[in-house]
Amino acid sequence: MIEASHLSKRYGQTLAVNDLSFVVGSGQVTGFLGPNGSGKSTTMRMIVGLDAPSSGAVTVDGQPYGQLRFPLRRVGALLDANAIHPGRSARSHLTWLADSNAIPRRRVDEVLSIVGLSDAAHRRAGQFSLGMGQRLGIAGALLGDPDVLIFDEPINGLDPEGILWVRHLLRSLADEGRTVLVSSHLMSEMALTADHLLIIGRGTMLAAGPVAELVERSSGHHVRVLTPAPEILGDILRAKGATVVTDGPEGLSVTGLEARDVGIIAAAADVTLYELSTQRASLEEAFMELTRDHAEFRAGEPVPS
């Protein structure tokens, strides 16, 4: 379990992480979601004691990371897949990492085979592709067979097969009862992988909760109606308290009423309907909605020519 309370990190004038409090529980995949530059990596660096918080605290299984002895046996982290000496072989890289926490060296071959790098064990890491580097980084995180796993953007640079593999790995780690925290800037990926979400923007927590609940809460939904008499129906629905927006010559977008109620009202008013459907926003839209004002860098509106 990872617990952060009022965690903040300030770099000069910039508040990179602003008063974050959250709990990452065991037995599930927790997605840490936010646009680039929103403070995900900084938060993860504070969890594993690389950066000291400006204020607040974060603990792993109730202890600050800095107090753990042989922490790789408790917490495995992939923070930067490039953080590997290019001249060292994959095997040597994992060997020094294992040695540092007195992990038996036979484990090195085990994790190499788990991530599918057994055949590349003796190749120098400098010759690795981005995807192979990610796999080696994941191998390093798994080395101590830890209960808590932290992955910063683990699917970067992976091919579709690799992405699928990471998804299954995260799932099976969580199913074994481990705590899995995985960051991404891709909502669509998190929708497939995570059970629980922490969404941040500009260092501030925007939303936290189970994936399904967040979609429901942040996007709401609306009812789409196609009718030959949009003006008449619109007035009736507004009188019932709904918000109605015209959507094309025959279309209405209704919020505040369920599709069922719209159907009953239309039937009572003797209005013909061509279409009546509930429209749910996708997770991606929900995410965009949440972080709209919190993205640090955003493309400008297209300039009309």
Added chain:
Amino acid sequence: MSQAVLTRDAVRAQPSLGAVFAAASRSEWTKLRTVRSTVWALLFAVVCIVGLGTLLTALEVSRWDHRSITEIKGFDPLLWAFGGLDSLAQLAIGVLGVLVMSSEYANGGIILTLGATPQRRLLLAAKVSTFAAVVAVVSLMTCPVTFFVCQWLLASKHAGLSIADPGALRAVFGAALHLVLIGVIAVGVGALVRRTAGAVALLFGILLVLPGLVSLLPSPWNNQVTEYLPSSAGVAMSAVVRFPNLLGPAGGLLVLCGYVAATLAAAAVLLVRRDA
């Protein structure tokens, strides 16, 4: 992963700080021996210590008959024997020592190292002692060799020392220790500066450039300050003749240890205080 790698008890048990230090040292040894630059730098150091020392002594022997009586009287038979160690070998060990820290900052490996051993002072101690041990092995193997070869060359002019002569054995160990301490200072400078180029520049600025600058000071300050520079203090450790403007061997050792302590103390403070 169905089979547990470590038992629950092994995971929960709080290992002693000694165990943390031992594991970190073993890890640092693995790191050192698995990159090629270590092998090349150490090989270069060995060649310089023995080869250059021998070459410089041989040149001295060839010029011996043209030397004046006063020159011969003040001659230190070990001066050229450790000439390679005091110059190029020091350079190689210095760069390698800086790289112990700075290469990890360059390729990002420092986040794995500090993540694996968050006890940062202990980690620095492990890095320093592992590197010092490697340098000690190299210098203890090469310093006696260059001593015996060079003294055998000088014996033809009846100017050679025997290892049983006063100060001879001490000078051999002094030279070996000199190189180890330079290596330790280099690791500390690497931890302070973090960047390879900057750290190497600072280290060799102090060891090679500073003596030149100090010599420009008005007399007698130039000579008084020179005695206490790390380069002079190091050379003093392997001298058997007392030169003017040079401390004795014990004084040299003491001064150099002072520099080591100051560098490591500063490195430890900053390593703990700074974000990775």
